[in-house]
Amino acid sequence: MRNQTVYSWGAAIVCFLVLMIVTPAIPQSQQYHDFADKREFLGIPNTLNVVSNFPFLIIGIVGLLLCYHGNYFRLSLQGEVWGWTIFFIGVAAVAFGSSYYHLKPNDARLVWDRLPMTIAFTSIMAVFIIERIDAKTGTVSILPLVVAGVISILYWRFFDDLRPYALVQFVPCIAIPVMAILMPPMYTHSTYWLWAAVIAVFYLLAKVEEAEDKVIYRWTHQIVSGHTLKHLCAAMVPVFLTIMLARRTIEPERQSLFQIWRISWMKVKESRLKVESSNCEYTAVVTLE
Template structure:
């Protein structure tokens, strides 16, 4: 591990410690467990909030199989295989952890809901480092990042403080879209990352609007159920990206591509306007 990597980890640790000192603790609100939809079908408590986790299992297993089936995703770096394997394991485990929690929502069961999600979140960060910064550093970061996620859950369990877990959730939400736009990709179809981020943001909005959406839909479906379905679209889009992408021959960031496209659009628009002005200035000769 070189000096720059060590400095980066030290800086991250210092920033985290400063944040923990200057911000108040965030205890787990017990109101979080009071979801809008309590209906029971076929003897399953909170049925829709439970069964809406099933897509996570399907896409997680599909992703794992395709990672190892004749290199279907054409992963060219060994670190990528490790990162995507951890990601799909986390996605598949979300189905079990979240279903277990929603059968009887409480703090003890919430641990098993959040733990798989942290595995998926932290794996995504390491994948980005592998693809867009450095393969060696990204591969080395997989285990430390997974441990950071696990420790954030344990810290909440021991001290009833959500700050580390909130940071683990918040950082990928900001870092991934920014890295997608600003850093040149190794592969094509990078915009799928933005679609995935958009669906995750929508899922968080639906989660916050659980009771309101349940009321708006005349008690047909709650916001939390829709949150599960939208969140499951994140691995769906990433799986589509892996299946379709190829090595990028000219590595350019989305920001640069968009900038060039915008400049070209402006130039074409100016040329059209100039042509219209030239045409309108031609005198019309009236017959004698």
């Protein structure tokens, strides 16, 4: 297992280096800071983009408290406790970092917007490794993954290149749904990983809304912008994960979603065959001599 871990990290590093060599740098566009909704209420600049971060604070605090309140989430491994603790701290910190950025958008403040999100992304990836691959490997991976996320932010800030940050953001969006389908879970209610989408449906929808910030602002007759909706959609990810933690129990029979779906499909096929065979009728044919 230790050799497999070393090989996995080695392969990941090689792939990263190759990608950095064959792809061009992605600089931070300064138009990114030009958001559609610049309205000010109660003396708060860019009010809706600021206050729409409040759900992150609520769900982060709730999740953090439930991690330690009588083991409400029924976490069975110490690595899980550490991973989920870092995740909910990151989620709560998004509220402060993103609000700070939106009060006066610029590159220097954007660091504090992206840093807590990156910490949440990387810690949840480590938790998923604990649950689906190996507990020890996942626990050991928590610190390296979080550090890699922080380095991706620093690399962008000092070299004006978003490629490492983009990988940290989008690799979990692809890896977690695929692993959730193919790998057997430790707990029940694993479909919540798909509903949460740690990194796919809601967050990708949020990125679309972010890209169409001004378009959505016009469509809604200047009621709400795409970036504000991005905050609200992205906040749904930790909401779904918190619901999953509250409902799940230890899985007695570890089967991947793919195996479950395959078995269900086979049962459906068998039932259809039985129905078709039972509907067959025989009639007597009269022959003339």
